[in-house]
Amino acid sequence: MSKVELNKETGPREVFCGLTSIVWLHRRMPDAFFLVVGSRTCAHLIQSAAGVMIFAEPRFGTAILEEKDLAGLADAHEELDRVVNDLISRRPEIKTLFLVGSCPSEVIKLDLATVAEKLNKRFLGQVRFVNYSGSGIETTFTQGEDGALKALVPLMESSDDEKLLLVGTLANNVEDRFKKIFNNIGITNVESFPPRQSTELPKIGKNTKVLLTQPYLSDTVRDLKHRGCEIIYAPFPLGVEGSTKWFLAAADAFKISELKVHEVIAPLANRARQALEKHNEILSGKKLFLLPESQLEISLARFLHNECGMELVEVGTPYLNKDLMDSELNLLPDDTKIVEGQHVEKQLDRVRASNPDLVVCGMGLANPLEAEGISTKWSIEMVFSPIHGIDQAADLAGLFSRPLKRNQILTSKTLATH
Amino acid sequence: MELTLWTYEGPPHVGAMRVASSMKDIHYVLHAPQGDTYADLLFTMIERRGQRPPVTYTTFQARDLGGDTAELVKRNITEAVERFKPKTLLVGESCTAELIQDQPGALAKGMGFDIPIVNLELPAYSKKENWGASETFYQIVRTLLKDKVNEIDKINPQRWKSLGRRPKINILGPTLLGFRCRDDVIEIQRILSEQGIDTNIVAPLGSSPDDIERLTDADINVCLYHEIAETSCEWLKRNFGMEYTTNIPIGIKNTINFIHEVHEKLDLPLTNKGELEHKSKLPWYSKSVDSNYLTGKRVFIFGDGTHAIAAAKIAKDELGFEVVGLGTYSREMARQVRAVAKDLNIEALITNSYLEVEDAMKKASPELVLGTQMERHSAKRLGIPCSVISTPMHVQDVPARYSPQMGWEGANVIFDDWVHPLMMGLEEHLIDMFKHDFEFVDGHQSHLGHTATKAPYSKENKHEQSNINIQKEKSILWTESGKAELTKVPFFVRGKVKSNTEKYALSKGLPEISDETLYDAKAFFG
Numbered sequence: 044m045s046k047v048e049l050n051k052e053t054g055p056r057e058v059f060c061g062l063t064s065i066v067w068l069h070r071r072m073p074d075a076f077f078l079v080v081g082s083r084t085c086a087h088l089i090q091s092a093a094g095v096m097i098f099a100e101p102r103f104g105t106a107i108l109e110e111k112d113l114a115g116l117a118d119a120h121e122e123l124d125r126v127v128n129d130l131i132s133r134r135p136e137i138k139t140l141f142l143v144g145s146c147p148s149e150v151i152k153l154d155l156a157t158v159a160e161k162l163n164k165r166f167l168g169q170v171r172f173v174n175y176s177g178s179g180i181e182t183t184f185t186q187g188e189d190g191a192l193k194a195l196v197p198l199m200e201s202s203d204d205e206k207l208l209l210v211g212t213l214a215n216n217v218e219d220r221f222k223k224i225f226n227n228i229g230i231t232n233v234e235s236f237p238p239r240q241s242t243e244l245p246k247i248g249k250n251t252k253v254l255l256t257q258p259y260l261s262d263t264v265r266d267l268k269h270r271g272c273e274i275i276y277a278p279f280p281l282g283v284e285g286s287t288k289w290f291l292a293a294a295d296a297f298k299i300s301e302l303k304v305h306e307v308i309a310p311l312a313n314r315a316r317q318a319l320e321k322h323n324e325i326l327s328g329k330k331l332f333l334l335p336e337s338q339l340e341i342s343l344a345r346f347l348h349n350e351c352g353m354e355l356v357e358v359g360t361p362y363l364n365k366d367l368m369d370s371e372l373n374l375l376p377d378d379t380k381i382v383e384g385q386h387v388e389k390q391l392d393r394v395r396a397s398n399p400d401l402v403v404c405g406m407g408l409a410n411p412l413e414a415e416g417i418s419t420k421w422s423i424e425m426v427f428s429p430i431h432g433i434d435q436a437a438d439l440a441g442l443f444s445r446p447l448k449r450n451q452i453l454t455s456k457t458l459a460t461h
Numbered sequence: 462m463e464l465t466l467w468t469y470e471g472p473p474h475v476g477a478m479r480v481a482s483s484m485k486d487i488h489y490v491l492h493a494p495q496g497d498t499y500a501d502l503l504f505t506m507i508e509r510r511g512q513r514p515p516v517t518y519t520t521f522q523a524r525d526l527g528g529d530t531a532e533l534v535k536r537n538i539t540e541a542v543e544r545f546k547p548k549t550l551l552v553g554e555s556c557t558a559e560l561i562q563d564q565p566g567a568l569a570k571g572m573g574f575d576i577p578i579v580n581l582e583l584p585a586y587s588k589k590e591n592w593g594a595s596e597t598f599y600q601i602v603r604t605l606l607k608d609k610v611n612e613i614d615k616i617n618p619q620r621w622k623s624l625g626r627r628p629k630i631n632i633l634g635p636t637l638l639g640f641r642c643r644d645d646v647i648e649i650q651r652i653l654s655e656q657g658i659d660t661n662i663v664a665p666l667g668s669s670p671d672d673i674e675r676l677t678d679a680d681i682n683v684c685l686y687h688e689i690a691e692t693s694c695e696w697l698k699r700n701f702g703m704e705y706t707t708n709i710p711i712g713i714k715n716t717i718n719f720i721h722e723v724h725e726k727l728d729l730p731l732t733n734k735g736e737l738e739h740k741s742k743l744p745w746y747s748k749s750v751d752s753n754y755l756t757g758k759r760v761f762i763f764g765d766g767t768h769a770i771a772a773a774k775i776a777k778d779e780l781g782f783e784v785v786g787l788g789t790y791s792r793e794m795a796r797q798v799r800a801v802a803k804d805l806n807i808e809a810l811i812t813n814s815y816l817e818v819e820d821a822m823k824k825a826s827p828e829l830v831l832g833t834q835m836e837r838h839s840a841k842r843l844g845i846p847c848s849v850i851s852t853p854m855h856v857q858d859v860p861a862r863y864s865p866q867m868g869w870e871g872a873n874v875i876f877d878d879w880v881h882p883l884m885m886g887l888e889e890h891l892i893d894m895f896k897h898d899f900e901f902v903d904g905h906q907s908h909l910g911h912t913a914t915k916a917p918y919s920k921e922n923k924h925e926q927s928n929i930n931i932q933k934e935k936s937i938l939w940t941e942s943g944k945a946e947l948t949k950v951p952f953f954v955r956g957k958v959k960s961n962t963e964k965y966a967l968s969k970g971l972p973e974i975s976d977e978t979l980y981d982a983k984a985f986f987g
Contacts, residue, residue, distance in 0.1 A: 054520070054540075055517050055518050056495040056498065056518070057498045057518075058495050058496070058498065059496055059498075059499060060494070060496025060497075062496065063496075063499075081556075082472065082556035082585055083465075083471065083585065083589065084474075084497060084555055084556045084585065086465045086467075086468045087468055087471040087472060087475065087499075088496060088497075091499055091502060091503060092499060092502075100466060100816065101466055103466075104466040105464075105465045105466075106462045106463070106464055106465075107462065107463045107464075107465050108462060109586050109587065110587050113560070113586060119462070126462050130464060146496070146557035147557050147560060149523065150526070150561060151560060178496075178523075179494035179495045179496030179497065180494045180521065180522050180523040180526070180557070181522070181523045183495060388517075405498075405502070406502040406506055407499070407500075407502040407513065408505070409505065409506075410505040410509060410510060411505055411511055415511075
């Protein structure tokens with residue numbers, strides 16, 4: 044057991060709420076629609092986080108609560124009914140509709156579960172309704188995906204077939220690659236959750252072995268366990284080391300020898316290590332400070348330290364699930380400072396005092412830190428880019444070396460011309 | 462409950478943030494859950510600000526709700542005052558905090574600070590961003606100046622004469638995340654200073670609470686953006702007698718009217734009247750022979766009230782376009798926009814739904830769209846050139862170069878920004894002349910290339926499919942001669958001509974459309 048230093052902090056935070064995860068979930072399941080029941084703030088948040096909107100009609104929207112909806116809950120339920128009817132007649136291609144709770148809907152105790160139940164009866168055979176909360180009073184950023192997946196678990200049919208279930212949104216190309224590698228290793232029945240179509244949910248049961256692709260799925264894991272699934276605990280598939288251990292853990296659960304795994308992935312690992320070299324020239328020895336946002340911070344820190352030679356100043360995480368993160372924590376160097384939660388002002392004081400070379404942070408903080416002369420990387424990019432697996436290790440390192448390289452280019456040019 | 466896929470305006474507390482972030486020595490404690498911090502990125506990303514907005518979010522969580530959220534508010538206020546040492550503290554709540562009724566403003570006032578505290582009550586379930594900005598600015602002005610109301614005499618706009626100094630004005634309304642505010646302020650200050658008029662205070666942008674207290678040193682106020690500053694200007698007029706301008710100096714005529722208005726209010730003689738219209742290149746560029754081809758260009762306009770109205774006037778009177786659509790998302794300015802639309806013999810579109818705007822755009826078949834960043838997307842899908850004239854905007858609408866919308870240079874910028882997306886006059890003429898040559902590719906456009914891209918979702922394609930089916934059902938046959946004649950119509954109006962001709966044929970009960978029908982329809986519609 045590694046002796047990392049675990050700290051907790053509370054105070055004002057600078058993080059996204061769970062609604063933000065809709066931005067990648069709706070891309071993963073193009074036949075689903077995410078209807079936030081919330082305020083104008085919620086609508087504005089999602090469109091701002093999604094950047095400029097490029098779709099003619101997006102597969103997410105907000106039923107904006109107005110004054111009259113707050114006056115009587117009965118009316119609010121009726122109003123929501125009306126909005127859903129309008130939406131479905133306008134968008135007949137929707138197969139699954141997620142009713143997403145928000146801070147205001149949670150506070151006024153709008154009962155989305157009951158609404159979903161009623162709608163399920165009415166639209167039986169046409170659209171399925173599920174509900175979860177992406178509210179900021181309960182969830183941070185990626186936890187929204189946890190809520191969405193947890194809401195789908197009851198809809199998954201039972202099956203005792205032996206299978207490997209990859210849980211957590213993956214880029215499609217990464218998913219294909221993983222399936223091919225598992226196939227080569229000798230695990231042939233591999234499915235993904237969430238699936239590419241919301242209606243094609245995998246069946247689960249006591250012979251389902253769950254392998255997480257993302258670290259932020261605590262609630263989903265708990266419910267899958269209740270359904271009899273076996274959870275494979277492993278580091279997450281970021282970088283060569285994490286991915287190798289991840290493949291090994293899966294192989295072990297299927298009683299496949301380590302040798303077989305190494306035989307398959309050794310060439311990939313060698314290739315990846317070579318590709319990492321040019322990034323490590325830049326990254327090695329540089330000081331890294333991770334602010335909390337996506338819960339990927341601990342795995343990223345492990346990768347950037349162990350494989351890229353970066354020095355860890357502080358690793359922030361919005362939430363730490365020790366069971367799921369145990370194998371990651373074991374891979375971190377002793378005395379790594381981990382801070383769960385945030386007091387953004389105090390944390391920024393520590394950033395300034397430690398003079399890091401690179402800070403991983405949210406978009407609200409990036410330019411202000413750059414203006415202070417500190418290079419940054421947006422954490423939101425980790426959830427939009429294909430970063431998982433051995434083949435992507437160099438691309439993942441590239442996300443961090445690019446800002447440093449850019450800084451070098453601009454600084455040295457300035458010096459040369461002066 | 463309103464189904465919203467995308468919204469032109471954020472919630473009112475984002476308006477408050479725009480004012481707070483525009484100012485110095487001010488801090489805003491916002492009672493809000495985590496997640497509401499997203500608003501910071503509007504400033505740091507779209508405006509590329511190197512400073513965080515001066516906002517502390519109390520970050521209450523579900524587990525706090527059973528306990529004492531008021532204590533949490535107080536703790537955050539204490540920390541914020543200690544850390545940031547503001548000269549004025551704004552205290553308010555976002556949508557969720559409004560529901561739990563902690564009344565953070567009242568709490569703050571009871572904490573014994575010796576700085577002014579502005580209690581912001583911005584109803585999140587009925588109001589929007591621009592209203593929030595206007596209300597916040599008004600509350601700041603009122604809080605900081607209310608003690609002066611009985612202390613000083615009413616301000617006579619002509620008092621500068623007896624005081625033996627140059628006339629002085631305030632410029633009110635510019636904020637961060639406003640459209641080209643930074644450059645408009647520079648341009649207006651430059652124009653006024655040429656006329657011998659000094660600027661006392663610009664606010665909110667760049668001002669401090671101390672500056673707000675000195676607003677009454679000016680002789681009149683220039684209300685540069687009605688959406689943000691009219692309420693404050695009205696209060697200053699009511700309580701201090703300060704006159705304010707109502708002309709928005711966008712476009713040559715409006716700029717000249719604005720200068721006249723300022724001079725009249727100050728009773729300052731305007732000595733260079735004749736020079737004014739030569740200060741910008743727009744009048745000459747518009748008159749020059751190449752611009753002949755701009756005559757009657759069909760333009761569709763949608764934006765905030767101020768910019769949409771100004772654009773309609775410039776388009777019609779200064780560039781000789783035909784305005785075929787005009788609308789706004791600013792409900793507060795619906796009346797004014799409707800009046801301008803009425804003068805243009807069109808009906809104003811007042812809506813928050815970008816899909817309605819896109820539909821209207823399609824129906825109007827314009828050759829140029831002037832809108833917000835969303836109309837840029839819609840226009841791109843439809844293959845129509847577009848220029849952005851209003852917020853909401855994207856990072857590319859905050860250019861590095863000086864590019865105001867107001868004043869003389871603003872008019873130059875507008876000429877370039879609106880005309881460049883179009884085909885150059887001579888180019889258009891040549892294409893028309895040579896379009897039957899084999900080198901000519903149908904749909905050829907200017908060097909800027911506006912290829913319409915198909916929207917990457919299946920619904921629109923399905924729509925198209927069904928449209929085609931509908932047409933087949935009640936279709937009118939185009940004869941060979943009709944088709945041939947249609948291909949001779951310039952491609953950018955071909956769609957319109959086709960639908961008009963079909964409409965005409967249907968109304969006359971014609972079974973088919975020949976070349977003659979096309980000419981009949983043309984004569985019929987004029």
